[in-house]
Amino acid sequence: MKKSLGAKTLVFPTPVLVVCTYDKAGKANAMTAAWGGICCSSPPCVSISLREATYTYGNLMLKKAFTISIPTERYVKEADYFGIATGRTEDKFKTTGLTPVRSDIVDAPYIKEFPVNLECKIVQVLNLGLHTLFVGEVLDAKVDNTLQEKAEQPIMEQIRPLVFGPGSANYYGIGEKLDKVFSVGRELK
Amino acid sequence: MKKSLGAKTLVFPTPVLVVCTYDKAGKANAMTAAWGGICCSSPPCVSISLREATYTYGNLMLKKAFTISIPTERYVKEADYFGIATGRTEDKFKTTGLTPVRSDIVDAPYIKEFPVNLECKIVQVLNLGLHTLFVGEVLDAKVDNTLQEKAEQPIMEQIRPLVFGPGSANYYGIGEKLDKVFSVGRELK
Numbered sequence: 387m388k389k390s391l392g393a394k395t396l397v398f399p400t401p402v403l404v405v406c407t408y409d410k411a412g413k414a415n416a417m418t419a420a421w422g423g424i425c426c427s428s429p430p431c432v433s434i435s436l437r438e439a440t441y442t443y444g445n446l447m448l449k450k451a452f453t454i455s456i457p458t459e460r461y462v463k464e465a466d467y468f469g470i471a472t473g474r475t476e477d478k479f480k481t482t483g484l485t486p487v488r489s490d491i492v493d494a495p496y497i498k499e500f501p502v503n504l505e506c507k508i509v510q511v512l513n514l515g516l517h518t519l520f521v522g523e524v525l526d527a528k529v530d531n532t533l534q535e536k537a538e539q540p541i542m543e544q545i546r547p548l549v550f551g552p553g554s555a556n557y558y559g560i561g562e563k564l565d566k567v568f569s570v571g572r573e574l575k
Numbered sequence: 576m577k578k579s580l581g582a583k584t585l586v587f588p589t590p591v592l593v594v595c596t597y598d599k600a601g602k603a604n605a606m607t608a609a610w611g612g613i614c615c616s617s618p619p620c621v622s623i624s625l626r627e628a629t630y631t632y633g634n635l636m637l638k639k640a641f642t643i644s645i646p647t648e649r650y651v652k653e654a655d656y657f658g659i660a661t662g663r664t665e666d667k668f669k670t671t672g673l674t675p676v677r678s679d680i681v682d683a684p685y686i687k688e689f690p691v692n693l694e695c696k697i698v699q700v701l702n703l704g705l706h707t708l709f710v711g712e713v714l715d716a717k718v719d720n721t722l723q724e725k726a727e728q729p730i731m732e733q734i735r736p737l738v739f740g741p742g743s744a745n746y747y748g749i750g751e752k753l754d755k756v757f758s759v760g761r762e763l764k
Contacts, residue, residue: 388676388692388717395613395621396691396716396729398645398736399749401588423612424584424741425624426703432584433622433708435614456587462753466760481763487577502585503577510701514615514710519622521703527585528577539742540585547587549738549749550756552613553728559750560588564651564737566744571655574670 395552402465402548402557404455405434406486406495407445409473414486414495416478417442418469420550421517422454430524432504435517441473446520450508451492454522455500459546462557491525501530501545584741591654591737591746593644594623595675595684596634598662603675603684605667606631607658609739610706611643619713621693624706630662635709639697640681643711644689648735648748655746680714690719690734 400420407415422434432454436443446452457465464482471478479486486495489505496503506522533540542560549558589609596604611623621643625632635641646654653671660667668675675684678694685692695711702708722729731749738747 387720388687389720391716391718391724391727391729393619393713394693394716394728395616395619395713396645396693396718397590397592397611397613397621397643398691398729398731398734399588399590399738400612401586403586421613421615422586423589424586424610425622425708426610426706427584428705429703430582430584431703431706432586433614454586456585459753463759463762466754466756466758467763468760470757470760471764476764498577502587504583504585510703512699512701512710514618514620514699516617517615517620519614519710521701521708524582524584527580527583529580529585531576531578535580536744537742538580539583539740540580540587542587542740542745542747545587545740547740548753549588551728551731551734551736553726555725555755555758556731557753557756558731559753560738561748561750564648564746564748565655567655567739567746568659569655569744570652571657571659573652574656575660575665 398551399549402457402550404457404465404468405442406453407442408449408494409445410448414479415441415473416468418465425521431521432524433519433521435519437517449493451494452506452522453489453494453496454504455497456502456547457500459559462548501533503528587740588738591646591739593646593654593657594631595642596631597638597683598634599637603668604630604662605657607654614710620710621713622708622710624708626706638682640683641695641711642678642683642685643693644686645691645736646689651737651746690722692717
């Protein structure tokens with residue numbers, strides 16, 4: 387039997403994405419967003435949704451560019467801090483000791499210590515209510531050169547990204563490998 | 576050191592969402608999408624991106640409604656099948672033995688056996704290229720009445736959702752609990 391919980395965004399899991407931008411003075415900022423993901427394969431696009439009240443919102447509207455850096459289990463404290471503090475009053479890179487690297491493609495920095503970085507130019511802005519959805523076209527993806535690839539993609543187990551769920555009071559890691567994609571379902575065909 | 580992998584959508588993790596719709600004859604269909612997530616908290620909205628070539632695309636344009644059902648580790652085979660087969664030629668509910676329940680709120684079915692279901696009406700359609708992004712306002716969230724809640728949200732560990740990564744050849748489960756959200760980062764403030 388089902389019970390109704392009302393109108394709620396219950397998507398499990400959601401990612402933990404660190405969005406980096408420059409402000410008008412050129413200061414690098416980072417914020418954590420769990421409302422976002424991939425939204426188009428060709429051209430390659432990702433979306434992030436954030437509130438107009440955030441410092442990052444103003445930076446996005448000004449620079450029309452952002453990066454996404456994927457935090458790993460090792461950096462859960464820093465990822466959480468990026469979601470708590472505001473760039474209006476704090477220098478988040480100074481506090482965390484993490485390194486902003488200036489992208490040579492878009493007017494935004496990415497985080498050196500995080501193993502996967504996407505450099506994006508904003509191609510769509512959609513005001514939905516409390517949150518505004520920004521679509522960024524990925525112009526380049528940079529990864530640690532220590533990461534191996536399989537089918538030209540980094541391997542999940544080597545990245546060890548964070549997992550989040552709405553209403554969850556915790557971050558999680560990636561769990562055990564289950565079945566193969568586009569494979570196990572063929573047994574039903 | 577970083578290396579460039581070119582323009583790619585490397586977001587880790589992505590969710591495994593089963594999108595259900597009715598076709599013009601009223602046949603229930605289900606497809607699996609990993610490009611999607613939460614995009615607004617108020618009004619509560621989720622997005623899914625899919626190719627125009629899918630059978631679901633036509634159903635979405637016709638009915639202006641869909642549901643999202645969250646598959647669990649137990650249903651990895653069915654979730655994979657929903658991503659492989661097409662509703663044009665197959666009755667995916669018949670094949671899997673899963674049960675489509677008619678929503679009493681939107682013109683779409685949801686999957687009885689999956690523990691979390693979101694009933695959505697389409698409020699935005701954004702053609703981005705190969706994929707079109709649909710924003711659905713969540714009108715109700717239904718969950719198994721066996722699920723407990725914490726802060727009015729179901730608990731990740733009880734749901735056991737699937738995790739996917741772009742380019743990954745595998746589905747994963749949710750891993751170990753790490754630190755508390757909006758908490759561990761305060762140590763840095």
